[in-house]
Amino acid sequence: MTWRTAVAALVLLCLFAGAFQRAYWTIFGADRAALQAWLTERPYSKMPGLRQFMTGVRDHTRDGDRIAIILPARRWEGGYAYGFIRSTYLLAGRRTVPLLNQGDQPLPANLERATHLAAWGVALPPIRGFEPAWRSPDGVLLQRRR
């Protein structure tokens, strides 16, 4: 073996070792059911129960419904955006609207225009013009009274 071949082999070894991803090999012996459960909850891990609640909201609403999202966070970057973005994915097809803007100011006009209110992790007082449509241990879905 010449020095040139040795250097080439060393560089190739660096490329191999540097790019190596252990996960692509350990997956063969991994508990796939546990991994699936973890992946299912991972995007919602900071708000446990949000996924299940919004999935229930989806089952009780229709495409085109305008759903205002109520969350325990009072600041956009302090948790509201986290829950609102994820709720929007789970409720795709419905029009989710925030009740807080990015400057943390309330948006009461969105409440006026909503056909539904989905409140997660909040004890909601009665709201005029809305009636309960569905309830779960994590929250309540209100719909506009007809």
Place this chain on the structure above:
Amino acid sequence: MIETLLSIAVAFVAGCAAVFGSGVRRPLLRAMGEAWLLGIALCAGSLFALALAGIAWSLARALIVVAVVTAVLMIVGLRRRATEENAASDAGDRRSWVSAIFDLLTAATIAGYALLATAGPLAEIDFVAMWGLKARAFWIARGLDWSFLESPWYNWIHADYPPLLPLTFDWTTLFQGQWDDRWLGALYPCFALAVLLIIRSLLEEELGSPVYAAAVTLALAPAAASPWIGIAEGPLLAYGTAGVLLLRRALRDQIADRRSQIAGSTGALSIEYASLFLGCAAATKNEGMALLLAAALAMLVSTRNRAAVWRLWPAVAIAAPWLLVRAVFSFSTDLARGQPWLRVIENARHLSVLMHGIAAQTSGHYLFWIGVIAALVLSFRRAVHEERLVLVTVGLLLLFDVIASLSTAQGVAWLVRWSWERLLAQVALMAGFTAAVLIDGVRASRPQPPDVSSGGLAPR
């Protein structure tokens, strides 16, 4: 799962027609890689065309569009083959058991990646917040949902980003019949495998050693298998790398053709064909548009021929419709809002933060980058003369990324932390390929291939 595999198979068949229609003879492995990349883009493009025509998506309508385009491409391919003298490729006939072992290990890496990609619902936050959300909204609307894209409440979705990836998800969802964010992950190993097939084939053709080509492909396999499953990095990496490496190959083929006086031989890859992949990269993400610009400038530097750069028009033709839509709907890019140049100047004070942050992002793969730099240092002259296209493309793209990072309104440190590992991954395959080619020259002291800068494409 069966429906997802069927959507992949149909896209592959459509891509085979596109590859056949190009009239270029190439080794089977490369043809297969190119077929997937072009096929899935063609299928996504058919949904885009239907949406722009105001026709609601259905599986039957999408299949009709794809079938018509496939038939046209097949006819074009047949006519070309009937009228031109084919230069059959002899690559792929020199297999050995050592290269077969390396290839099996590469296949096992991709199989592991496929298991990981389909282990559960896609969990990347950018999938939930952006790529997957858009695809799901489009699926429900059975077309591009303009009111969703224009909504003031969803400004995090980056309405300006090109739609190829969401449309790819929608293509698969049309087969599934319902939104299922678990099996969409199956698309990612296809992208990784496709670009690896292209790399494997190019290396073997160029270096003549199946064992070395297979060893390098194995080394680069994890770099092709993007760990960010569900977002645009995997497809962008595949299209971008394929585009730049095929463009490099096209330039070499053209020089070789001119030298051997057989210009137009069907063995030669055309710049126009290679640029299709760059166009798909530009249709995937804004960084793909930056890559197209970087490749065009690198081509200008490499060939010193402005006319050659115009031959990238197919890439522009692929990217242009979305740019037009973006302009019509005023979907602005967040980095360009306000006064970006003032922010660049302001943030330039934090250049050291940026550089330290970038260095920190290589920490997981520092050996890889040491290998790349070592290859460049050991073969510096060859790198400058022969690999200028790829190196200038990578250099310019990173420069664009630095400027974009400095123009952020969210803070340089924040952007570096959340972006640069992905940005470096976008160029890792190109850099690794170049390092492998250069180091093969050190290993074998082989005669030098044509110098791209030597004027082979200079105006006559």
